[in-house]
Every structure is written in structure tokens, then in C-alpha cells.
Amino acid sequence: MRWPEAAGHRLALLAVLVLGACAGTEGGGAPGTLAVRGPAAATLLAHDIAQSLRLADVGGALYRADPRPRDGYAYCSNSIALAERGEFRAAVEEAAKALYLGQRSGDQFLIASAARDLAYAFVLAGAADTAEFWANEALAAAGRSIRPPQALREVLGPARKTLGDVALRRQRPAEAAALYRQAAEAGTEAFRPLAEAGLARALAEAGDLGGATAALERARSGAPHLAAWHDRLAGEIALRGGDAAQARELFRAAAEGARADEDSAYHRVWAQAGLARAERALGSDRAALEAYRAALAGAEAVRARFRTEEFKAGLFGDLQQVFDEAVALAWTTGDRDGAFAIAEQGRSRAFLDLVRGRGGARHAPAPGAAAAAIRAALPQNLALAVYHLGDGTGRAWVLRREGITPVALDIGGTEAAALVVAWRRAAGGRGDEAAEARRLHVRLIAPLGLRPGEDLIVVPHRALFAFPFQAALGPRGRLIEERAVAYLPAASLAAAASRARGSAPLVALANPDLGAPDLDLPGAEREAGRIAALAGEGNARLLVRGAATAAALMAEAPRAGMLHLAAHARVDPLDALSSQIFLAPSGGDSGVVQARRFYELDLTRARLVVLSACETGLGVVGRGDEFYGFQRTILAAGAGGILATLWEIADESTAPLMEGFYRHLGAGATPRQALQRAAVSLLRDGRHAHPYYWAAFNLVGAF
Numbered sequence: 001m002r003w004p005e006a007a008g009h010r011l012a013l014l015a016v017l018v019l020g021a022c023a024g025t026e027g028g029g030a031p032g033t034l035a036v037r038g039p040a041a042a043t044l045l046a047h048d049i050a051q052s053l054r055l056a057d058v059g060g061a062l063y064r065a066d067p068r069p070r071d072g073y074a075y076c077s078n079s080i081a082l083a084e085r086g087e088f089r090a091a092v093e094e095a096a097k098a099l100y101l102g103q104r105s106g107d108q109f110l111i112a113s114a115a116r117d118l119a120y121a122f123v124l125a126g127a128a129d130t131a132e133f134w135a136n137e138a139l140a141a142a143g144r145s146i147r148p149p150q151a152l153r154e155v156l157g158p159a160r161k162t163l164g165d166v167a168l169r170r171q172r173p174a175e176a177a178a179l180y181r182q183a184a185e186a187g188t189e190a191f192r193p194l195a196e197a198g199l200a201r202a203l204a205e206a207g208d209l210g211g212a213t214a215a216l217e218r219a220r221s222g223a224p225h226l227a228a229w230h231d232r233l234a235g236e237i238a239l240r241g242g243d244a245a246q247a248r249e250l251f252r253a254a255a256e257g258a259r260a261d262e263d264s265a266y267h268r269v270w271a272q273a274g275l276a277r278a279e280r281a282l283g284s285d286r287a288a289l290e291a292y293r294a295a296l297a298g299a300e301a302v303r304a305r306f307r308t309e310e311f312k313a314g315l316f317g318d319l320q321q322v323f324d325e326a327v328a329l330a331w332t333t334g335d336r337d338g339a340f341a342i343a344e345q346g347r348s349r350a351f352l353d354l355v356r357g358r359g360g361a362r363h364a365p366a367p368g369a370a371a372a373a374i375r376a377a378l379p380q381n382l383a384l385a386v387y388h389l390g391d392g393t394g395r396a397w398v399l400r401r402e403g404i405t406p407v408a409l410d411i412g413g414t415e416a417a418a419l420v421v422a423w424r425r426a427a428g429g430r431g432d433e434a435a436e437a438r439r440l441h442v443r444l445i446a447p448l449g450l451r452p453g454e455d456l457i458v459v460p461h462r463a464l465f466a467f468p469f470q471a472a473l474g475p476r477g478r479l480i481e482e483r484a485v486a487y488l489p490a491a492s493l494a495a496a497a498s499r500a501r502g503s504a505p506l507v508a509l510a511n512p513d514l515g516a517p518d519l520d521l522p523g524a525e526r527e528a529g530r531i532a533a534l535a536g537e538g539n540a541r542l543l544v545r546g547a548a549t550a551a552a553l554m555a556e557a558p559r560a561g562m563l564h565l566a567a568h569a570r571v572d573p574l575d576a577l578s579s580q581i582f583l584a585p586s587g588g589d590s591g592v593v594q595a596r597r598f599y600e601l602d603l604t605r606a607r608l609v610v611l612s613a614c615e616t617g618l619g620v621v622g623r624g625d626e627f628y629g630f631q632r633t634i635l636a637a638g639a640g641g642i643l644a645t646l647w648e649i650a651d652e653s654t655a656p657l658m659e660g661f662y663r664h665l666g667a668g669a670t671p672r673q674a675l676q677r678a679a680v681s682l683l684r685d686g687r688h689a690h691p692y693y694w695a696a697f698n699l700v701g702a703f
Contacts, residue, residue, distance in 0.1 A: 119133075229267075558603065
């Protein structure tokens with residue numbers, strides 16, 4: 001996040017949490033509330049509505065900016081349709097407009113319907129806490145409505161099922177079962193089979209195999225169109241109930257009976273994965289690994305798209321789960337190289353699942369590049385550490401030009417997440433940052449056996465995306481003091497990251513005019529000016545204020561050897577491809593550039609894209625765990641690398657670090673070396689030793 005110099009102000013949503021745009025005092029300041037205007041302002045207000053308790057205010061801003069306003073119930077219909085396509089951000093925004101209209105008119109049934117739809121979108125997106133809040137809001141508003149009981153069933157059933165889904169995700173099957181029963185009783189006749197399917201899954205996890213089977217039969221009779229999903233659930237129930245032999249037969253029959261169409265191919269993948277779990281439960285690891293490999297081979301042919309039938313049938317399927325299970329089994333059986341190949345295949349698949357056909361990722365990586373090809377792309381004196389964290393254990397592979405070394409880690413995903421959260425809290429002033437940084441070094445870096453003078457490229461997994469490894473504290477100081485550190489979202493991208501680029505000019509867009517003085521970034525404009533001066537006359541194009549438009553970005557970026565963007569930005573926690581950079585409006589263009597729009601660009605000439613903006617590096621950390629948002633889309637557009645930030649940063653440290661980075665780069669350093677030298681200079685100047693000032697900058701790619 002970049003902060004302008006207007007003292008005493010910070011950009012804030014008219015909501016509880018502030019994660020959206022960038023503003024404040026130059027060195028920080030007390031939070032405040034700011035009036036913002038225009039199309040970009042309306043979108044800024046929509047940020048972090050996943051957590052906002054004042055979502056109606058956001059909905060009002062969006063409604064007033066809507067060129068084609070509709071009635072509240074039409075917005076509800078739109079929200080459901082969008083959620084079922086996996087467009088969670090758009091679904092929430094449509095429901096927010098309905099919520100605003102309901103509150104404005106006092107229509108409690110509309111409020112209840114909007115809250116129901118918000119809960120549905122959030123639970124599909126995996127935001128359990130927020131889904132729970134809005135489901136309870138829906139029930140409360142329904143209780144205030146004067147609509148007849150039959151009409152209220154349209155709200156009561158789905159809201160209670162959402163609460164059941166939340167409880168099941170929290171691994172509280174008994175609580176979930178009670179809520180699913182309430183949903184079946186309170187919902188419409190058409191909705192009841194969906195609640196029964198959820199009940200079947202909950203009872204199976206609670207160990208009530210008979211009750212689960214009965215609930216599944218009721219679900220089958222009411223929703224024959226979900227038969228294939230119910231067949232899968234039957235196998236899961238048998239496996240949960242301890243009858244692995246029956247589960248094996250059910251999954252085998254499902255795999256062999258699947259037709260040749262695309263949906264059936266998807267079901268075959270899950271049937272093979274279920275068969276693998278059954279074989280493993282029966283003690284046949286070899287047969288289990290063969291089934292996993294068949295499942296993963298089938299996954300390559302399955303088109304990535306969001307399938308709400310997963311939830312309607314009481315399932316929470318995630319293909320990454322299959323990859324994770326296969327990695328763990330291959331590792332356990334001694335096939336460490338095979339485990340690495342599966343992990344890389346999973347990372348590539350995660351990117352396809354992110355895109356889901358919504359962008360033209362012309363430079364998306366081929367699935368599962370071979371370790372030998374990856375090693376061949378690595379320079380000498382560089383180690384590539386690929387992490388993979390299971391539920392209870394972890395593993396890593398250290399690739400060097402001359403070979404690959406598997407490393408067992410005594411840390412799993414849950415514990416790693418706790419350590420990262422503890423470090424981030426401490427780095428924010430709520431704990432001993434140095435102690436937490438030492439713990440992370442001991443658990444994650446020391447086991448790698450890095451050599452003196454060897455630079456490090458990290459491919460993180462799960463919560464590790466939120467930790468800047470350069471801040472880890474070892475016996476010889478911060479890791480950045482020992483060696484240059486950079487990142488990749490997948491090892492398969494090593495070749496693209498190390499590819500030489502031709503000579504091309506710097507293009508910098510800075511301090512766009514958003515129509516509100518409090519959103520100005522004069523420090524960013526000065527910074528960009530100094531960087532352009534370092535590039536030399538004729539080697540840079542500087543676009544500021546009204547010239548820093550989306551149209552200018554689209555026109556100039558394909559010609560850039562270096563692309564520098566200094567503007568407000570935000571990461572979307574619901575939909576990474578909806579993450580945005582806010583440039584100046586022009587003509588009919590609002591200036592809001594979503595991450596997905598980078599797919600329209602050819603950035604193959606760009607050695608590096610620098611986002612000197614808000615939390616542009618954080619993205620969304622899913623189970624996959626690709627570095628989503630701007631990171632992945634810019635790399636997929638062909639750029640060699642990206643330099644972005646993990647948290648809000650102050651101009652007082654940003655300017656010298658950025659200028660140092662470009663100065664070292666101009667003197668012939670590689671991007672990773674240039675960033676290391678600039679960061680070390682800052683941390684050793686006495687005033688900026690804390691990682692807050694220098695560790696936020698992550699270099700992804702661009703060795």
C-alpha cells in the first residue's frame with residue numbers, strides 16, 4: 001500500500017476493515033474516513049466487502065454507479081447466477097445492491113433474500129465466517145418479514161443449509177447434521193434433496209453410516225439430475241464408515257461406468273481418486289498410486305470450471321486435494337522425484353482452475369515440466385527450493401543445475417500457517433518479530449542445506465506465500481544479508497524467468513488523477529520521475545496524473561522492457577482476477593484495471609513489471625497454491641518477472657529502496673541482486689532495520 005503525503009488522512013472504506021486503496025500520512029497515521037467519488041471510487045468502496053458489516057453502503061455506491069439499475073429481486077437473481085459460475089466478486093456486488101434497496105425501502109423479505117445470496121456466494125468462495133454472518137442476517141430479516149410462510153421457505157432452507165456447510169467445513173459434523181435437518185424441514189420441496197445430501201455427508205463424517213445412507217437415498221429420489229455426484233458420495237460414505245472394500249467397488253463401478261462426455265470425465269477423476277483412497281485403506285499402496293496417477297492423467301483432460309453441483313450434492317471437491325494426496329503417497333513410497341512431478345503438475349492445474357476460461361493466458365505454463373528441464377534453466381550458484389506442505393508433514397525439493405535433493409520437513413501446513421501468522425502479527429508490533437523470524441528459519445530454511453554464496457529462489461506452498469523468506473533470521477543475520485532471494489509460483493516457470501529479453505525502454509505510470517485530492521500520490525510521482533531519469537534520456541516514457549490512464553497502459557506496455565506502475569491497487573480476497581489497479585479515467589474508461597485485463601497484453605518484451613502499489617503481491621492463497629492475482633496474470637502475459645509488495649509500505653522507505661534497485665539494475669546487477677543490495681542498504685542505515693521497511697518487496701521471476 002502506498003501512502004500520500006496529505007497529513008492525517010488514510011483511505012478507508014465506509015466499512016469496518018481497510019484493505020482497499022492506498023492512503024495515509026507519509027509515515028503512517030491514524031485511520032480516518034474519506035469521501036471518494038467517481039467510478040473508481042465506487043469500486044474502491046467495494047473492496048473487502050467480504051468482511052464489511054456496512055455492505056448496504058457499498059451496495060448503494062454501486063447502485064448509484066450502475067448504468068442500468070434494476071429492482072432488488074433482479075439483482076438477487078443475477079447474484080445467484082454469477083455465484084454458480086464462480087464469479088464471486090460480481091455475485092456479492094449484485095447482492096449488495098439488493099441489500100441497499102431492501103434497506104432503503106424497508107422490504108424485509110428483500111433484505112433476507114439479499115443476505116441469503118450473500119451467504120451463498122461467500123460459502124462457495126470458502127469465506128466461512130462471512131457466510132455464517134450473512135446466513136444469520138437472512139434468518140433474522142425473514143423473521144421480521146410479513147410474507148407468508150411458504151414464501152419464507154425460499155430463504156429459510158438455503159440460509160440454514162449454508163450454516164450447515166459452514167459447520168461441516170469447520171469439522172463439526174454433529175452441528176452440521178442438525179442444521180441440514182432444519183434446512184430440509186424449512187426449505188421448499190425442490191430444495192429438500194440438497195439439504196438431504198448435505199445431511200448424508202455430515203452423518204457419514206459423524207460415523208452414522210446408516211443415517212447417512214438413508215439421507216442419501218432421500219437425496220437421490222428428489223434430485224435424479226445429480227446421480228453421478230450421489231454415486232461419488234455413496235463411495236465416500238462407505239469409506240468414512242470403515243468399509244473400504246465396499247467403497248472400492250463403488251468407486252470402481254463409477255469409474256468404469258462413466259460416459260465419454262466432459263462431465264463424466266470429471267466424475268471419473270474423482271472415482272479414481274476415491275478408488276486410490278480405498279486401496280490405501282486396504283493396505284495396497286501400489287494400487288493406490290496407480291489409481292492416483294490415473295486420476296491425475298484424467299484431470300489434464302477436464303476443462304477447468306466452477307461446479308456448484310459439488311456443493312449441491314454435499315461435496316466440497318477440490319482437485320488440489322487429489323494432487324496433495326498423490327504427492328504424499330509417492331513421497332511415502334520412496335518415489336521422491338515422482339512426488340515432485342505431481343506437485344508441479346498440481347501447481348499448473350491450480351492456475352487453470354484460477355482462470356476457468358475467463359482469460360486468454362497465452363503464456364500459461366505447460367503442466368509439470370520435468371525436473372531436468374527446470375534444472376537446465378537455473379544459473380550456477382542458485383538453489384531453487386520447492387515447498388509442499390501436507391496436513392501434518394512437509395517436504396521440499398532443492399534443485400540446482402547439477403541435481404535435485406529431496407528434504408523432509410517436520411512441519412505441516414497447519415503449523416506453518418500458525419508460524420506465519422505469528423510472524424506477521426509480531427512484525428506489526430504485537431510480539432517479538434526476531435524470535436518468530438528465527439523459528440521460521442529453523443523450521444523452513446535450515447533443513448535445506450543451502451551453500452555459502454548461493455542465491456535462493458523459493459516456490460512457496462499454502463501459507464508460505466504470505467511470508468517474505470528474506471526476513472528469516474539465521475545465525476548470520478537476515479537471509480537477505482546472506483543471499484539474494486526471489487520467488488516463483490511454480491518451478492515450471494524457471495525457463496521463462498531466466499530467458500533473456502531484448503533492449504526496450506522503461507514505461508512508468510504514476511500518481512494517476514482519480515478525481516479526489518486525498519487519493520493523490522505525489523511521492524510516487526517524484527519516485528517515478530527519478531527512476532525515469534536513471535534510465536536516461538530517450539530510454540523512458542513517464543506518464544503521470546491524467547496521462548496515467550488504462551488506455552495508455554494497454555498501448556505502452558507491449559513496448560516496455562521495464563513497466564513501472566505506482567498507483568492505488570488492491571487484492572480481491574474473493575476473486576483474484578478481479579484484483580484492481582486504479583488509473584486515471586479517460587473517455588468512457590473508468591481507469592479501473594482488473595488483473596484479468598493483463599491477459600489482453602503481450603508482455604514478452606518486459607524483463608520486469610514493478611507494482612509500487614498496495615499489497616499487490618499477496619494475492620489469494622488457496623490450497624493449490626498458486627500466487628494468484630496480479631502475480632500470475634502478469635507472468636501469464638509473458639513478463640519475465642514482477643516486483644510487488646506484501647503489505648502497506650511508507651514513502652519514506654519505498655523511494656530509496658526503489659531508486660537503489662533501479663540504480664543497481666542499471667549498473668549491471670541481476671534483478672535479484674539489485675533488490676538484495678537495495679534492501680540490505682536500507683536495513684543497515686539504522687532507521688530502517690525493521691523488516692517492515694524492506695521485506696515487503698517480493699521479486700517473482702526475473703532471475
